[in-house]
Amino acid sequence: MLVQRTTVSLNNRYLLFAFIRIKLHSSLVVYIKAPYFTLLCQWQLVSRFKKGTEDYHRAGTPLAEGYFAILWSIIGDLDYFVAILGLPNFSNASMPCALCRTSLTGSNTWSNFRPDAPWRLQQWTYSAWQAWPNRCQNPLFTLPGVSAFSICLDYMHSKYLGTDQYVFGSVLALLTCTGMMDKTPERNVTALHRFFQDFYRRDNTPVRYRYLNRLTMFLRQSGRPKLRGKAAELRYFGKPLLAAWEKWMNCRISVHVDIQLLLKMNVFMENLLSEFRDEICFPPDQAVAFEEACSTMLTLHGKLAVHFADQEYLGYKLKGQ
Numbered sequence: 001m002l003v004q005r006t007t008v009s010l011n012n013r014y015l016l017f018a019f020i021r022i023k024l025h026s027s028l029v030v031y032i033k034a035p036y037f038t039l040l041c042q043w044q045l046v047s048r049f050k051k052g053t054e055d056y057h058r059a060g061t062p063l064a065e066g067y068f069a070i071l072w073s074i075i076g077d078l079d080y081f082v083a084i085l086g087l088p089n090f091s092n093a094s095m096p097c098a099l100c101r102t103s104l105t106g107s108n109t110w111s112n113f114r115p116d117a118p119w120r121l122q123q124w125t126y127s128a129w130q131a132w133p134n135r136c137q138n139p140l141f142t143l144p145g146v147s148a149f150s151i152c153l154d155y156m157h158s159k160y161l162g163t164d165q166y167v168f169g170s171v172l173a174l175l176t177c178t179g180m181m182d183k184t185p186e187r188n189v190t191a192l193h194r195f196f197q198d199f200y201r202r203d204n205t206p207v208r209y210r211y212l213n214r215l216t217m218f219l220r221q222s223g224r225p226k227l228r229g230k231a232a233e234l235r236y237f238g239k240p241l242l243a244a245w246e247k248w249m250n251c252r253i254s255v256h257v258d259i260q261l262l263l264k265m266n267v268f269m270e271n272l273l274s275e276f277r278d279e280i281c282f283p284p285d286q287a288v289a290f291e292e293a294c295s296t297m298l299t300l301h302g303k304l305a306v307h308f309a310d311q312e313y314l315g316y317k318l319k320g321q
């Protein structure tokens with residue numbers, strides 16, 4: 001993050017380089033000026049640039065003529081946090097989260113999404129995390145001020161490329177493969193594809209799936225259904241999927257009604273985000289409404305996960321987040 005400019009030009013190459021280094025592996029040399037110079041000198045000691053290389057000689061020299069950078073947050077998907085940074089594995093039964101001491105089951109389970117869920121009181125404090133011998137050993141976390149709190153579980157990775165992929169994939173599988181639609185799965189997916197294309201046109205949807213016409217878009221060789229796609233395609237897919245669900249659902253089946261409500265909460269959240277996309281934050285009332293919709297959506301997700309837990313082929317799987 002650029003925070004100050006005192007003199008002339010910015011050398012993008014060096015700054016970009018610093019960020020790429022963070023992404024590719026855990027060695028990092030940042031080229032910046034005071035007041036973070038002390039930090040840099042320390043950081044240079046843990047760098048892994050080979051002696052004699054161009055990078056080695058550049059290490060620790062000023063970047064960008066007066067700009068300096070601070071590590072504001074660490075963003076990535078769950079695989080990156082585990083494989084590259086060495087943070088707790090999200091599939092662990094105990095302590096799967098970088099930010100708190102929740103567990104998969106028991107009273108401290110993360111699948112309790114109510115406001116008074118016990119795991120909410122189990123979040124790390126800075127001093128407790130620093131004193132924890134099993135904390136992440138990646139050199140990034142030896143930087144002054146960097147801790148578990150620097151980890152940001154961002155909305156795109158957590159929702160669009162997280163829970164939405166599983167929920168939407170499971171809903172599509174239920175629609176096409178369980179008799180809700182009356183043809184073969186292949187013919188059902190073709191009919192759904194036409195339905196979505198019509199919906200997109202009428203709704204003037206900004207980002208659309210163009211080829212959602214194959215079962216392999218959401219059925220996998222192994223594992224539960226998971227809808228492929230880019231984050232933006234998923235972001236605008238809740239609304240057409242809700243319309244399809246309401247067309248083919250059976251209102252007398254309570255699980256169908258739960259799924260309808262889950263999708264409604266999802267669409268409500270996305271509509272709010274669209275409505276306030278130019279703002280930095282929601283107004284207070286909308287912030288409360290957003291949080292309540294999210295809690296309802298996740299509580300229903302947990303309930304459906306239990307309902308479908310015994311079914312190999314269909315349904316939801318609780319996934320660490």
Ligand SMILES: [Zn+2]
Pocket residue numbers: 097098099100101102
């Ligand atoms: Zn947590």
